[in-house]
Amino acid sequence: MANLLEERMQQSFINHVDENLLMDCMRCGFCLPACPTYLITDQDEVHSPRGRIALMKAVRDGEVKWDGSVEEAFDVCLGCRACEPACPAGVQYGTLLEETRYAVQQAKPIGLSEKLTRKVAFDGLFANQQIMQGTVKLIQFYQTTGIQKVARKIGFMELFPKTLRDMEKVLPKITSKKQSSSPSNPKIKVAFFTGCLMDTMFQQTNQRTIELLESLGAEVVVPKGQACCGALHGHSGEIPKAKRNALQNIEAFQHTDYSYIVQNAGGCGAFLSEYGKLLATDEAKRFSEKLIDISSLLVQLGLTDKMARHQVPVEGIVTYQDSCHLRNVNKVWLEPRALLQASPGWEFKEMPNASGCCGSAGIYNILQPEIASQLLEQKMKGVRTVRPARIVTTNPGCLLQMKVGIEREGLTDEMEAVHIVDFVYESIFQTTKGV
Amino acid sequence: MEWLQELQGIVGEPNVKTSRAQLAAYSYDATAGFQSAPDAVVSPASTEEIAEIMKLCGRFKKPLVPRGSGTNLAAGTVPTQGGIVLLFNRMNKILELDMANLCVTVQPGVITADLATFVESNGLFYPPDPSSMKISTIGGNVSENSGGLRGLKYGVTKDYVMALTAVLPNGQTIQTGGKLAKDVAGYDLKSLLVGAEGTLGVVTEITLKLIPLPRTQKTGIAYFTSLEAAGATVSEIIAAKIIPATLEFMDRGTMDAVEQFMNLGLPEDAEAMLLMEQDGDEDAVERDVNQMIALARANGATLTAVARSTEEAQRLKAGRRAALSALSRKRPTTILEDATVPRSELAKMVRAIEQIAKRNQVEIHTFGHAGDGNLHPTCLTDSRDLEEMARVEQAFAEIFEAAIDLGGTITGEHGVGEMKSPYLEWKIGPQGIELMKVLKQAIDPDNICNPGKLFAKSTKPRVVLHYG
Numbered sequence: 017m018a019n020l021l022e023e024r025m026q027q028s029f030i031n032h033v034d035e036n037l038l039m040d041c042m043r044c045g046f047c048l049p050a051c052p053t054y055l056i057t058d059q060d061e062v063h064s065p066r067g068r069i070a071l072m073k074a075v076r077d078g079e080v081k082w083d084g085s086v087e088e089a090f091d092v093c094l095g096c097r098a099c100e101p102a103c104p105a106g107v108q109y110g111t112l113l114e115e116t117r118y119a120v121q122q123a124k125p126i127g128l129s130e131k132l133t134r135k136v137a138f139d140g141l142f143a144n145q146q147i148m149q150g151t152v153k154l155i156q157f158y159q160t161t162g163i164q165k166v167a168r169k170i171g172f173m174e175l176f177p178k179t180l181r182d183m184e185k186v187l188p189k190i191t192s193k194k195q196s197s198s199p200s201n202p203k204i205k206v207a208f209f210t211g212c213l214m215d216t217m218f219q220q221t222n223q224r225t226i227e228l229l230e231s232l233g234a235e236v237v238v239p240k241g242q243a244c245c246g247a248l249h250g251h252s253g254e255i256p257k258a259k260r261n262a263l264q265n266i267e268a269f270q271h272t273d274y275s276y277i278v279q280n281a282g283g284c285g286a287f288l289s290e291y292g293k294l295l296a297t298d299e300a301k302r303f304s305e306k307l308i309d310i311s312s313l314l315v316q317l318g319l320t321d322k323m324a325r326h327q328v329p330v331e332g333i334v335t336y337q338d339s340c341h342l343r344n345v346n347k348v349w350l351e352p353r354a355l356l357q358a359s360p361g362w363e364f365k366e367m368p369n370a371s372g373c374c375g376s377a378g379i380y381n382i383l384q385p386e387i388a389s390q391l392l393e394q395k396m397k398g399v400r401t402v403r404p405a406r407i408v409t410t411n412p413g414c415l416l417q418m419k420v421g422i423e424r425e426g427l428t429d430e431m432e433a434v435h436i437v438d439f440v441y442e443s444i445f446q447t448t449k450g451v
Numbered sequence: 452m453e454w455l456q457e458l459q460g461i462v463g464e465p466n467v468k469t470s471r472a473q474l475a476a477y478s479y480d481a482t483a484g485f486q487s488a489p490d491a492v493v494s495p496a497s498t499e500e501i502a503e504i505m506k507l508c509g510r511f512k513k514p515l516v517p518r519g520s521g522t523n524l525a526a527g528t529v530p531t532q533g534g535i536v537l538l539f540n541r542m543n544k545i546l547e548l549d550m551a552n553l554c555v556t557v558q559p560g561v562i563t564a565d566l567a568t569f570v571e572s573n574g575l576f577y578p579p580d581p582s583s584m585k586i587s588t589i590g591g592n593v594s595e596n597s598g599g600l601r602g603l604k605y606g607v608t609k610d611y612v613m614a615l616t617a618v619l620p621n622g623q624t625i626q627t628g629g630k631l632a633k634d635v636a637g638y639d640l641k642s643l644l645v646g647a648e649g650t651l652g653v654v655t656e657i658t659l660k661l662i663p664l665p666r667t668q669k670t671g672i673a674y675f676t677s678l679e680a681a682g683a684t685v686s687e688i689i690a691a692k693i694i695p696a697t698l699e700f701m702d703r704g705t706m707d708a709v710e711q712f713m714n715l716g717l718p719e720d721a722e723a724m725l726l727m728e729q730d731g732d733e734d735a736v737e738r739d740v741n742q743m744i745a746l747a748r749a750n751g752a753t754l755t756a757v758a759r760s761t762e763e764a765q766r767l768k769a770g771r772r773a774a775l776s777a778l779s780r781k782r783p784t785t786i787l788e789d790a791t792v793p794r795s796e797l798a799k800m801v802r803a804i805e806q807i808a809k810r811n812q813v814e815i816h817t818f819g820h821a822g823d824g825n826l827h828p829t830c831l832t833d834s835r836d837l838e839e840m841a842r843v844e845q846a847f848a849e850i851f852e853a854a855i856d857l858g859g860t861i862t863g864e865h866g867v868g869e870m871k872s873p874y875l876e877w878k879i880g881p882q883g884i885e886l887m888k889v890l891k892q893a894i895d896p897d898n899i900c901n902p903g904k905l906f907a908k909s910t911k912p913r914v915v916l917h918y919g
Contacts, residue, residue, distance in 0.1 A: 036783065039783035039784065039833075039834075039835075040780075040783065042481065042483065042779055042784070042785045043479055043480065043481045043482075043483075043521075044481045044522060044583070045481055045520055045521055045522045045583065045586050046583070046585065046586065048520060048586045049562070049564075049585050049586050058494075058540050058541070059520075059538075059540040060468075060473075060476075060540075061473075061476040061477055061521065062468075062470075062472050062473050062476040064476075067472075067476040070475060070476060070478075070479060071472055071475055071476065074475050079475070079486075080471055080472070080475045081471065083470075083471050083472075085470035085471050085472035085473065086471060086472045086475075088472065089472045089476075104775050104776035104779060105776065105779040105780060105785070106776070106779075106780050
């Protein structure tokens, strides 16, 4: 049996992992200091981008036979893609990881999805619920939502036990957006990608996103028929399903005339911006080119200048946790910081290693709880040196992870983790009563 | 497997790696075309544990291959004969900063850039700056005698090593050198171990000399329409008794690749670029940079600039910094060499490389450290194309020959490793090889320490170059 699996795996890698992309790696090792899992595992080459690429190639070439240790190497990767900006040779690591996970998924007797669902159901929910007993509802909600996210995105709801299906039902349903006070003479028209998680758990953040944009003279449309971006599918080796969602979104956004497609979740944004690469069609490329993240759009519409005019006494310290994908894939890190620096009533302080992954990484914190916890612990050490009243993030996964971090460290009286839209909204409308 | 059990007994089971994935992950370094898995990968925590591992390797005749971060460019850290790969990830502490003697004592696993940042925060300076310094280890730098951009003015790693602790192949531990500017007691064993590429023992503790941190630095740049004009400028800068902190070079092909990759607006007619940096006291720095720019102009530089701010300096440096990135994107395989010549021969060497590339129909572009004649002819190829690889090998053989002809060497800072071992005799002659073999035999009679490196099974027949 084992030999059959080894052969099937090699064939699957030959079929699905692009040799030319593997060849781009010249093994210089410049990615190593950028990789959170390499650093947290005491510099284990297996858990480095260079090591994983070498393993992808070795499996493909038949030099290394598939086994649990090889599988683990790919599972432990956060997919944060911090290696990409560090790479002198422009290796497309994100693509290679997706191809690898797809190849594994295709060749494994038990599908990755099933393993994932089991992991979420048994390890994630039940184990953690016991551990977490007595902590606030937030964490339970977090987990349930995590389950919901996985379930809805991957479409394996039928594999969940009944209790989970019941939980799924009690979570808020997606509601259609009301068009609020659209400016009469808009200076720009944008389409809003609402995101599946943002649109349920963070509905208020989405509503405020629209309000902020409208207050800056933008007309915001929310095209109907949007689907989840497909990132979680793509990252878990479910490429065809990711493509299906991508096609649906491209369809949903093609009939409106607008300057940008704006989104407020770093993880989704990165995946949406790579539709062009995923589908390699002109429509997909056009879609990706129109994407912008909310921070960049707010800065472009002049919000930082407007806020800077409101001088109020500083009431607290705010710090920023980068969304890995917003930073490493979309190369956006200045704009969120510019917004925080300009926010009336706040002093912005950079925390150590703000660009390092917090360990959330989609559902990584459920699949690899040990490493995720170590990363979070390290992250919170950095937070403690700044002692902020707010930790601002630009992605729901990071936001929840930072909330968990604050909770675990017993810092709930001192600080709060918030989405950048909520932070900016509150600092404008609650400190200075509007711009 | 008795040896494995003993190994686990020495360092503890969690510190020995033997899974398929782990053995594969330590089967390579940054050298194209070399890969070979070890039998085990071990992470000791002390000199004593390394001594025990060494004795074990002696008894079981297991090769021992010390490895820092695996950025070697000559296959020096590939376990090509199997055996045990020795890691320093648990020996990565800065042990002592001695302000009275201006030195720092470290374990081999300390990352070069971390050490540089640490000493600079104390107003001190550790100048060797290999391009891989963000991830390379001090132990690796010592064993390879690594260079960097500042070699001309500040020297290389060996110029900063004051003392070493090392475990010898017989399992004994020696301490050599000291916190001393002068020390002539016996053979300079410290210098023998620096750059020995792990073939004579394992370095386990290092004391490094530090110097005061220069107060300011300034950057200038010059573009030339001829290679020879750039070469003449380098010679005249040195003749004018200016020793710049860095003096970097890019040829036409490298600039083309950079321009394609970054759109910096580099001048289209330029055949060569020189990037100059001086550090020190403000007045002297100002004077030196201005004089270097004046010399460049006198030699026909078509475009020159001096940075007025740190940001401007970063912009001037952007092209040179991106050289390897830009080149490596052109073809699947990138082979970075480091043939080195006396600085007066720079232009001749770059011309020779151009001709050799043309003759062998391979793509080679050159950048590097003009001030110390350390060039990086970089070949862009595809390791899957065996016919092309044969031409690449021929071209590099000719490049080594040309460098030696001009009074240079086959490697300035990357080391010989296994990759360049067939060419070592070209540089040091049969007598040199003989003496090295005697030394190796005396110190490591069973060939335990990094076997297969430095010494080739057979030397390549020398190529005859026809110029013109």
